[in-house]
Amino acid sequence: MSKRIDWKALGSILSPLKNVQFLARPAITESLEPRVAAPNYRGFHLNAWDECIGCSTCQKVCDNAAITMVKVPELPNDPVKGVRNLRPAIDYGRCCWCALCVDICPTASISLSREYVHTCFEEEIDSYFMLPREQGMHGKDYGKGWAKSEDADMVDLHRQPMEEVAPEDRVDNFEEIVAGFTRQQAILEASRCVQCGMCHDSCPTHMHAPEYIRAIWQDDVEEAVRQMYRSNPFSHVCGRVCTHRCETACSIGRRGEPIAIRWLKRYAMDAVPHERIREIVAEQKPQFISGRSIGIIGAGPAGLTAAFDLARQGHSVTVYEALAEAGGMTRYGIPYYRLPPEALDNDVDVIVSMGVEIRYNTRVGSDITMEELQRQHDAVLLAIGLQMGRSTRIPGSDHARVFRAVDLLRMAGAGEDFETPRQAIVIGGGNVAMDIARTLARLQKQHYHEVKITVLAMEREADFLADPVEIREAREEGIHIIDARGPREVMVENDELTGLKTWRVKAIFDEQGRFAPT
């Protein structure tokens, strides 16, 4: 067979009779019934309802606006766990079967089936609007076609690495451990967000996390700060020590590492100069003055947040604080390596700049009476917090060298001298226990150049209450952690502590779910 045909070399006039030889060949015609489609065919949608969390990311990526989010009341709706009772419904009058919804689904619940035949008469046009479930459009199982694969996944499951001070460098001082994001890192981290808003719903103060993450991605940190101050005046503090329930709820965290929302908040707050933050927040100053005055007792986070919000509404607010500095437990209950006092000072300064007056060293009851307050103000808010520590109430726990967590932290925070012990046991496996252990470790390192701390947790290692990060960092700092052990008795000899008797913990809660370790 030649590659070129010379038209002058005319073929035979009979050559079309070639057709005749096809009489003997088997027919290539397919049967009338639909064939089975290819293994990764892009047919009608399937959605595994157990895996779907109603984050509506599919709706955002859909280029044809074919996806409607429908509320299904029977399904769980728990923003704290990151689950909504919304499910996507597909409009096949819009869909183009591009499968972008499959590739971007954070939970990998959506896939396309190998089913492709759907016809309907005019009066049945409603069947074009479908709520996909595990089985196909017509209740029959044709098998999964295009589904999530590693190749096609469009969700970035990995966090930007965060720089930390090495354990040996950090254990002898109270400098902040986490370096914070650089601008580049923050933009990249923010770009992972799919704007599902689970964080907003799960946050106790409903911070506008999707908005400020978006603003950080757009490299507009001032807008990010503006968004944060819509609902939370303690953004410096929360950017460092928040329990970040948002990150637990984050839909990216379903299959990968959640967005580092807390660190992004911190990045934005650190990136804007303090003066500028004050200006941005000043935009929220009220246009009118209500003429009412409100007294708030306690300059802790609750009192100051209330003061901030009330001041924004045009009331004149006075806060009475018994101690010399504002901040309450955030100042005295959190070690400096996690929350430097300057950050707190900045937050308080912003609140004061909104016109809130704070009267320090004014203890209600001794310096000023409640009646006076009620006379001076239209309303009085008590925001005194929980400042009493809890005890284990085991024998010997009333010894002078047995401390309660809150008291110890306050003493350490205030710089009081309580004779740093050479050896210490911390009872408990939560974040506070880790705070104590790591604070003591730093003090020991400063005083005695060695760390001798044992943490006694009742939970087994797998279900520790503290953040995994905290536990890892504590171990790196030389703290010994024993799991599944409960305190039994503090051993005292001649008024000196000699040790602690412990028992093995089998279960922490009894059958009714009450706290009753055995």
Added chain:
Amino acid sequence: MMKNLENIPVEQRRRTNPLAHVFDEFMAFCQSRSLFMLHYCTGCGAVELPPVMTSRFDGERLGISPMVSPRQADVLLVTGYVSVKTLKRVILTYEQMPAPKYVVGICSCTVNGGMYWQSYATAKKLSDYMPVDIYIAGCMPRPEAVISGMRDLMEKIRTGKADSWKDYFRNYDHYLGQQQRLFGPKWQTPTDIIGEAEHYGLITKNTRGEHTRLLEEHQKRLEPLEMRL
């Protein structure tokens, strides 16, 4: 939809022949087995029609074959999006087709705008402008899906349920109103729908209305062309 049962004319001709129903069924069967579909590729779905009609999927074994002229066609396939410019021609083509006629809406675009829902140039809902018998889902539907759709249509014709074309006559005012909304008040086609409706005995109170009155104001009758050689 405008399928109001009251609008169906009560006046029925009395049929005395005992074999009339048998004959009707036979007619319906024959109609369903011999469909000429109009060869008009209105949109991208048309690219799956050649495979349907040729060797591999062989639509002709169903008795479906392409027809180039609307005057002899039974089925109008609207294959995908219809731009406004095409829609005028499609409506005209539809009106020229002899009854009974069937419309098949293929692809997403004929149902709710499809990919081009934001586009200023395409019509969104085909059923606003003409009655549709059957929709085939897909963007674009595979030849097998088209064949399934055509088989469903044949079944509908055979059982005598495919009478959406009557809807166009019964509710002409509604369809014309939608057309006027898109094309402007001066929109007209040279076909005489009301006359045809009278012919088929399908005049209802929704056939005429404010839109047809508007049409009558503007309508220019077709004049025969002068032929000179």
Added chain:
Amino acid sequence: MSKELARWMDDLLQEIDTLKFERKNERRVRVDVDSKSVHSLLELLRGRASFVHLSAISCVDWIDEGQFELVYHIWSYEMNTLVSVHTRISRDSCSYISVYDIFPNCAFYERDIHEMYGMYFEGSPCMDKFILTEWDGPPPMRKDFDSEAWVNEHFDWQDYHPDWLQELETQGGGIAIHPEEQRFSRRNKE
């Protein structure tokens, strides 16, 4: 040979003060030039430097600057180089001179730009409407024409109400987020 030619051309174009020359890679050159000089430059390139193929004319609407940008993409079969000649025209005057005498195949592109942007080309063989013969709105490709608003004004959407939706509604559920709301709000609303 063609390498040398390309170097000559680069040197030559860099000599001219009124145009900004930028070589993007081996086969792509960008030239920014004042709208008065476009024709002489194109004529020079076609006549003296073998740029005979006009690949396309693109128009960009820079609405914030009040300008249209015209880009002439021309290709030389001998040099294997594509020169993009950029020029800006005021959005208000909205008229320019055709390059029909230099590149006869510009007619389609100029006609297209005319109907999509409303820019008139003097000397182009046909400025009649072509694609949008039955369109009486504003030139649709201009940035100030909002296609979606126009669509919502002229068309209805399907109003689906299937059984499963009715069932959910009786249970207190139903449609929560319409696609249009999600698409453009991005949680901006409270």
Added chain:
Amino acid sequence: MRPENYEAKRQPPSNEFELNFGPNHPGIEGNYAFRVKVSGDIVLEGKADAGYLHRGFEKLMENRLWIQNIAITPRICVPDPVPMEVIYCLSVEDLCGQEVPARAQWLRVLQMEMSRFAAYLFYFGGLGSTNGMYTPHYWGMADRDLILDLFEELCGGRVYHIYNIPGGVRRDIPDGWLERVSSTFDYLESRLKDYDDLVFRNQVFIRRTRGIGVLNQQEALELGVTGPNLRACGLPFDVRRDDPYLVYDQLDFDLPTEDAGDNLARALVRRADLFEILRIIRQVIKALPDIDGPIRAPIPNPLAWNVPAGETYQRVESSKGELAWYVVSDGGDKPYRAHVRGPSQTHAVQVLEHLAKGARLEDIAQIMFSLDACPPEVDR
């Protein structure tokens, strides 16, 4: 406002008549209209009338995110969708300065060539029909379907693949797919002989197409003809060779040319092209298993993807000629402007109008098909 088709135009007192081809006409490819003025059966003048397939793609693209546009791009040219996907991805990659992994580049070449082969089979079918020969249409469609089956297996869609994505391709190839590609194209090669007997060595076809729609080199250059139509005028130009993209500079292929510039030459150039496509596909199949590595460069989250500001002009060779896109980004999450320069914009309008002058009425359809004009590309 009545359709022009039915506007009763009074004819001037002469033997000249105006006739409409399309938009609903079997001799017109797609939904397109061509109005001619005839005297007897000689066409005095022809005017193209497009816009029946206009969707405002360029406007739509400005309203969609960068990633969302991958779904809409293949729809610009229906019979040959892959070059549209690839060129959009090339544009975005160029704007982002993204490096595409080698494996993805080779896979793109393979797809482009498969799509080109399928488009040519479509072309032969159409061209045969305009000569009253329907068998090539039947054969071509059935053979093209085999290629579509391969595409379906690769990316889950028959016609609209949406397989390319900025940064690479969406999936790796399924197991054993390359072997199936290889065997399918072996089969298709064996079929080419049948096509030769049926069409290209067929006296009827040769006599019917020779000397019709002649375009000489000078006119072709002036009218901006590209691709196979330009090669049929004796000018060996191909974007793949002269402005290489992807990995075409590592592939070995020739550019078949013909000198006559008529309908027959245009068909023969495409016929000879099929062999070159087979050569390229075989080279890719041989090379691909040795090219390991990722199939996609990491792309940012599609919902938060700002492409750096800039402009790019990318060109690829589609089955119809030079396809070029001008994409402008203002640094936002959507394209600021995307201009599609399809080869048919020249071929279906100016070239067709030029060739129609003096042609016989019955040849108009054939000329249009032989130019392989694709109306959706004109209208966008």
